[in-house]
Amino acid sequence: MTRINIILLVAIIASALYLVRTQYESRRLFTELDRTNTEARKLELEHERLQVEKRGQATPLRVEKIAKEQLQMRTASPAITQYVRASSPKAGAQ
Structure with missing residues (x-):
């Protein structure tokens, strides 16, 4: 009878240790999930802010x-537009 009691005691201790380990792992994973969700929310807000800035x-x-000031570009007008005529096809390129 003592052998069975010892085996049952070892089984109970093993299952208790497994339960503690599982609960610890569960809490650790929940904390990591919460931290990851917080980081995701921060990244979404940053992305939205950057999209607004990009549109602006x-x-x-x-x-x-900027084109006028930094690149010294000017608006196209007929006076500064150059038209290029297409050359006629060569006789040997048929």
Whole structure:
């Protein structure tokens, strides 16, 4: 009878240790999940902020202003437009 009691005691201790280990792992994973979700929310907010900033940077007026000031570009007009005529096809290229 003592052998069975010892075996049962060892089984109970082993299952208790396994339960403690499993609960610890569960808490650790939950903490990591929560931290990851928080980081995901921060990244989503940063992405939205950058999208708004990107839309603000790409407005036509801003692009035109930079083109004029930094690139010294000017609006196309018939006076500065050069037209190129297509050359006639060569006789041997049939």
